[in-house]
Amino acid sequence: MNNEYDVIIIGGGITGAGTARDCALRGLRVLLVERGDIADGATGRNHGLLHSGARYAVKDGESARECIAENRILRRIAPHCVEDTQGLFITLPEDEEAGYGLDYQQRFIQACRDAGISAEAMDPREAVRLEPSVNPRLIGAVKVPDGSVDPFKLCAANILDARLHGADILTYAEVQSLILEGSAVRGIRVRKRRSGETAEYRARVTVNAAGIWGQAIVRMAGAQISMFPAKGALLVFAHRVNHVVINRCRKSADGDILVPGDTVTVIGTTSTKIPFEDCDDLNVTPDEVALLLREGSQLCPTLASTRILRAYAGVRPLVAADNDPSGRNISRGIVCLDHATRDGIESFVTITGGKLMTYRLMAQMATDAVCDKLGVSEPCTTHTALLPPTVDNAFTAGTPDGELVCECENVTMGQIRSAIRNFDIHSLADLRRRTRVGMGTCQGTYCVRKAAAALAEAQGSPADARPLAEEYLGERWKGMMPVGWGDTLREMEFMQRVFKAGAPSTFK
């Protein structure tokens, strides 16, 4: 790894990954640094909803137009990450009482059409035929082109494509400071978390794509940005209850989107402002769980009696408008800051705000800003260039690579080995983000030992399989605790029996 680059990107979430890819495709020498694993922040802690934009149509036409444009692009460039589920916006009798009845539905449909989103009113009985799990009390439904997206795979595909185009990717490396010379940012000093070593990397431009943690990066450059961490909690159900995304046709609120993804269904989200110090250790509270279940059961009544797999939460990086230090005027749109014009700091760009859905557009804006500074005129091609597959999938049953490791998510030994070859993987959580191993309905109970053995062997230290497995089960356990009753509690008892039966302290 050479220590001189055209551009350094800080942050291995979807925004940083997309920016690294765009910069690499335009011929720049790129280094991306990430303090943990790729996609282990907000990128992997959301619904995985491929928004049609309909949710924003009434209130924020610009966001709606951005969403539908990116929705179409992602279906084209990342078909392996996207599932075309379609979506319903339903109206319930209580929505009508609250002023969001069929008049509002008409307004909603018109706003969608104005933004270029196809929106088709459906007879409630027809909606039940399309999605049998939907609340049968509905009085109206609108069909829109929502879908679901696998954010882990999407992020990994961007990382891989960046690397295929020459980018260097450095994970588990935390930025400690920026190299400042005069009024310019000339690079970064990082601490490699696994070895403890420090290193310097220099670049002509540095891009801050660190999400909520980007406020601290801006401060390292001697400038200020006002960000507000907003926690969003979600629940995963143990099977795929619905096959069409279900939303409420009313003003956006908590717990009003139900997304089928892979083998599960996800309800979310809440929105709670939290202090910065909580961002690295998010807990889902009993109140959040109760709210999500109550609202989720309005969309789909069987959720009330469906096993909950786990609860999780992410942090939205909300940014205050520059002219409003109070933070009341918060933008949910894309914020791309050229710190030269804003703060007089050369060679430094911050890209933040936005959403998973608009990551590609954010990356394009950031890369345009970088190219502008470097005098590069290569056009953006990410709206047409296909993303690569992230792990090899073609393994023959009966061969060692074809052996099934994770039965819930259908992950083979070959996929695990391929992920270990393609990415920097140190834990089963890293491996889960690349392959979905242990992510399904048993939460790793059946496969964790096999997967741990495979990873430990690949790392050349077979004796480490046990601590790898313990670490993974501990992480799963944390997500199950907030929803530990009913069948989830039965599953928890089962996990304890499988790993500790007769010897409670052996897992210490």
Next chain:
Amino acid sequence: MKFDVIIIGSGQAGMQVAAALQRSGRKTAVIGLGRSINEVEVKPYEQLGGTLLIGDSVTGGIFDGDRLQAVRTANLGAYPLEADDFVIATGKFLGRGLVADMDGIYEPLFGLDVDYDPDRSHWFDADFGACQPFLRFGVRTDAQSRPSVGGRTVTNLYACGELLAGVSAVEGRDAIAGSAARVIGQLKPSDHAEA
């Protein structure tokens, strides 16, 4: 049909009690889904004359004051099974001997009194490897291994196995066997030598 003792639950504790009492001369029946039955115990028990109603499950009881007279089962519908004494060994959450919902924990067949911490945040230790508090929850009994409903002891019902507070397979099988032995001690005819 009337038995001396009906045992509800066909796991380790239930089968241990059933075999010992049958051997001691009492006429017993076991009702259970059989999910955790030890197959090698089936034939010896039946050869002793025990009645195994595997695949059936108790749906409720018929009480006469503080005494359980009979139980109804899913398969036998309108024909309750009577006995002088009953043993309940239906297990913890996995076996559905206990049921937890968002508001608390209960025993679903008879509403037996359960010892547990009402604050759900105390049910778990965040360390997966630690002893988990929820595995210590369970039915409360008196010194004769008899559970209660609303604080009143059911005079001819005995509880054992993982259903009990403080007993869990995760913490070892000995405690399960010990609780079953205590129930056998209560129900074995004292003037009757083992057959």
